[in-house]
Amino acid sequence: MSEAVYVLDSTAFYAGIPYQGRGRYYTTYFVLEEVKHQSIGSSLLHTRVQVTEPSVESLQRVKSMAAKTGDANALSKTDESLLALALDLSKDGNKVNLVSDDFAVRNVAEVLGIPLSGTSIKGEWKQITWKMFCKGCGKEYTNPKITTCVVCGTTLSKKAVRST
Ligand SMILES: [Zn+2]
Known part of the structure; x- marks a missing residue:
């Protein structure tokens, strides 16, 4: 049985998600840059959260999809990296869940077929x-x-x- 894998954006860190649950947590260096100055236990970050760089192929796919949905301007480098990382991890056969409350991120994830979790958004997500x-x-x-x-x-x- 495959374990759930979570890709976390910075709001997920602020919401304390890596400190709950027992999933495998991933994030990218862009997110690490955003959260490392916050009072987030850095030792915990290193032991429980794996920081990974997404592949160039996945980044390209995210960018071209964002251009199609009209989200390109709303997506930051951080957002793109998270979406690409989620794609990479799902290619490896993981059950990936992207954790983000960001509107544009959620929209592009939906089109790419990446399952989503929000830290606060409730209810069904529509594209x-x-x-x-x-x-x-x-x-x-x-x-x-x-x-x-x-x-x-x-x-x-x-x-x-x-x-x-
Ligand atoms: Zn006019």
């Missing part, structure tokens, strides 16, 4: 895609490269569209 739209005239844009409305020149805003 969200981002749409650019103009607050001035209401025109919607699907090309992520357009940042200013061609009709009235207003800077475009982003809105989340929930798929049904």
Whole structure:
């Protein structure tokens, strides 16, 4: 029986997740950078949490998927590394669970088929895609490269569209 493997983002550390439970915990160096100055027992971090660098292939896959869902701008390097690490670990046949409350991370994970846990989000998660739209005239844009409305020149805003 395969043990559950958890990939943790920094909010998962703040929520104390590595100190509970008995799963195998993984994170990336980007997350380590974010949490190492916090009062998180560093000895515990080293004994219970494995810090791993994701593969270049998985990183590329995450980036191209994020471009498709419109989450590319919302994903940080840390977010990308976590998603890629979750992909790597699931390729190795692990039962991976990505722990993150980040909206864009959860959205891309969903499309990549990575199971999710939240530290606070409850209820069923539905996929969200981002749409650019103009607050001035209401025109919607699907090309992520357009940042200013061609009709009235207003800077475009982003809105989340929930798929049904
Ligand atoms: Zn406009």
